[in-house]
Amino acid sequence: MHKIGFLISDGFQIMALAPQAVFEYANMVAGEPFYALENYSVDGGEVRSSLSLAVSTRSLRGKIDVDTWVVGGVNDPLASPAPEKILAFLREKGARARRIAGICTGAFVLAQAGLLSGRRATTHWAFGREMQKRFADIRVEEDRIYIVDGPIWTSAGMTAGLDLALAMVEKDLGADAARSVAHKLVMHQRRAGGQSQHSEMLDLAPKSDRIQNALNYARQNLGRALTVEELAESVHLSPRQFSRVFTLETGQSPAKAIEGLRLEAARLMIEQSRHPLEVIARETGFRDRRHMREAFMRGFGVPPQAVRREARMDA
Incomplete structure (x- = not known):
């Protein structure tokens, strides 16, 4: 079973959890619980989204067995930097996971933790240039739906997280499974990572x-x-x-x-x-x-x- 941990903090954008539907339907297509999902935060308990929707989470303390970390974004990463405890966790333990993904502005969290140094990455188009300005050692490609650079995955604006999750399903379960999931979710097509974010x-x-x-x-x-x-x-x-x-x-x-x-x-x-x-x-x-x-x-x-x-x- 592949364990996926969604890492969020207060003020997270609720669409950061939307990729969970992709993994849920991937389990249906696989005919077995291939993916196990859990929400995490620094202290556990309820975490509230930018719309004050409460989500139950597990604490980052103690032994955690996660294969893929998915870090959620916030509406404005410049006004709401990630808590230092999350950055420390990602540096020390998160990097041991098979892969780490930053959804939308979640890429800023990975950047602040130093995990994007020397790598290619993308984020929401509205913050791409600011990311490049603040983190000169990252090759920010602000016009991409998602980017995979080794074990690090980053996606553009929130809906692009669905494309990133589908790409993970394709890597784990194959192209046929990914197409079936997209069909069940009524997604017109799986957008390739190189596709443009905007017109x-x-x-x-x-x-x-x-x-x-x-x-x-x-x-x-x-x-x-x-x-x-x-x-x-x-x-x-x-x-x-x-x-x-x-x-x-x-x-x-x-x-x-x-x-x-x-x-x-x-x-x-x-x-x-x-x-x-x-x-x-x-x-x-x-x-x-x-x-x-x-x-x-x-x-x-x-x-x-x-x-x-x-x-x-x-x-």
Whole structure:
């Protein structure tokens, strides 16, 4: 039997416990209690979530036999750092477990305990840059659903914890079991760890229908040059007025925003298809493969080949 301990403290976000449903249904699929789950806190007893929902927990004192630790996150890890007793426990005893996972901002707890030093990790997109700023020895990849680096697992925002848990089930029980669990939980698909946390279109968040329509037009015509004049004409504005309103609403120039859309489209094609990079570059509007590589280095810090390798590893 594989024992999983969910480690939480007062103020935890209740979605940190959502992955428990994945392991519950994995037991159903396996036809036996393969996983045994227990909630833990420093002193045991009731621990309250950020919505004051009380959850019963066991104390970290005494002999504890756990194979996988799952550390829950809080809404704001900067305002609510992990208790020192939890950090000390993770350093001394938690590291002996087969694996340790940080759900969402639970990655900050692992970072504070020093368990992410020299490793790749992810967390909720809203805190990724702050994590990189505070922990320079961690390679934070803020645009990933989850990351597995040796025995350390980290996930993005709370729902990504379900994807991380499914990946654990796949590793433990096989791909067929993971697919069956996802089907029973009515999850549309198991997202690969390399999948993006967010959409470039959502990041731009224009306020007016005109700029939104211009972005829709751009996304549907990425294979073309897409000049400011063409975009402006598509929404019946002058080029000068369009550039001014676009920058005011999105905080980016039209050229930078279009490059972002091209990057997003190219990365999805790289991760989800087997098309040659030359074809992907042409289909997403880059001049050639070299031009696309330069844009990837600016935008993601890695070349297209690295994105494809990681996608194949996830697959």
